Amino acid sequence: MAKLKEKKPLHLANKMNIKKGDTVVILTGKDRTKVGTVSRALPQTGKVIIEGLNIVKKHVKPQGQTRQGGVIEKAMPLNVSNVMLKCTECGEATRVSRERRVVGADQKEHSVRVCKKCHKVIEDRTRS
Numbered sequence: 001m002a003k004l005k006e007k008k009p010l011h012l013a014n015k016m017n018i019k020k021g022d023t024v025v026i027l028t029g030k031d032r033t034k035v036g037t038v039s040r041a042l043p044q045t046g047k048v049i050i051e052g053l054n055i056v057k058k059h060v061k062p063q064g065q066t067r068q069g070g071v072i073e074k075a076m077p078l079n080v081s082n083v084m085l086k087c088t089e090c091g092e093a094t095r096v097s098r099e100r101r102v103v104g105a106d107q108k109e110h111s112v113r114v115c116k117k118c119h120k121v122i123e124d125r126t127r128s
């Protein structure tokens with residue numbers, strides 16, 4: 001029986017070129033030009049959270065006896081269009097293209113991200 005092509009769920013249709021563990025440069029806002037590591041990628045919303053950057057101080061009121069009031073610091077998600085991936089090979093902030101190349105120990109073709117500047121495969125730290 002022929003297998004029907006499955007429709008991708010919406011959140012997968014919005015595929016991002018930036019993943020957890022990537023080193024990125026922030027392009028906008030008060031942390032512009034700062035470099036950080038992606039601690040979470042949020043493909044559903046097209047955003048990323050960068051470790052220790054884009055911190056917003058939130059003032060919270062005490063709530064009963066369970067929560068103390070005060071200021072908490074929270075890393076806010078940034079839109080992927082406001083960050084640029086730093087290439088693991090040449091160290092430049094770059095846009096990426098996707099290609100199928102033979103990489104890794106299994107000698108099979110994978111969809112990989114390629115640096116637009118040095119044309120080398122950008123390391124994927126979520127895969128090892």
Ligand SMILES: [Zn+2]
Nearest residue numbers: 087090115118
């Ligand atoms: Zn490069």
